[in-house]
Amino acid sequence: SQKIEQNSEALNIQEGKTATLTCNYTNYSPAYLQWYRQDPGRGPVFLLLIRENEKEKRKERLKVTFDTTLKQSLFHITASQPADSATYLCALPFSGGYNKLIFGAGTRLAVHP
């Protein structure tokens, strides 16, 4: 069955550094992968989508890579700020089709001043 793995341990980094979060998946070849941000007590907010034929996607300080051979996506936040502190979720479309997403458990990022 499809499985998504994200680091369960929180990532603590210093302000200004680059944060890198990992999403690994197995038993699957998704057509795309999404990253969401979730703040405490709020619903997830969409950040980026990367398709299987794209190696890299950027949006402001965010960069996502998608390696279909390694079955891995990396999510980078450059010049990190305390306001970037949140839980980041990756999500893949269900192999059965349509737009049903399977979410990872998320990695909590804490950026310290």
Next chain:
Amino acid sequence: GAGVSQSPSNKVTEKGKDVELRCDPISGHTALYWYRQRLGQGLEFLIYFQGNSAPDKSGLPSDRFSAERTGESVSTLTIQRTQQEDSAVYLCASIWRATDTQYFGPGTRLTVL
């Protein structure tokens, strides 16, 4: 409205009672999802509605859970005879047919005593 709304934001109930959670999707969005998120865990798919098609109920954990949606509007998730393990945040998301982005509501925090 401007976004997905859910009500109530918080619900405390006694074990064995029935509860009804409401989701108002973004106007024009044809698909709607319900997820459950237990504390510190990822999103668990519950049910998916797409237009007038039969809903995908494959994620409902037991027959105590049911959901309805009228056309492309409001959806209600009903949990009968609530149990303590039903305590979680219940999130609703809607999606526009042509995109792959899910827009989430703020969630309903359900506590079963």
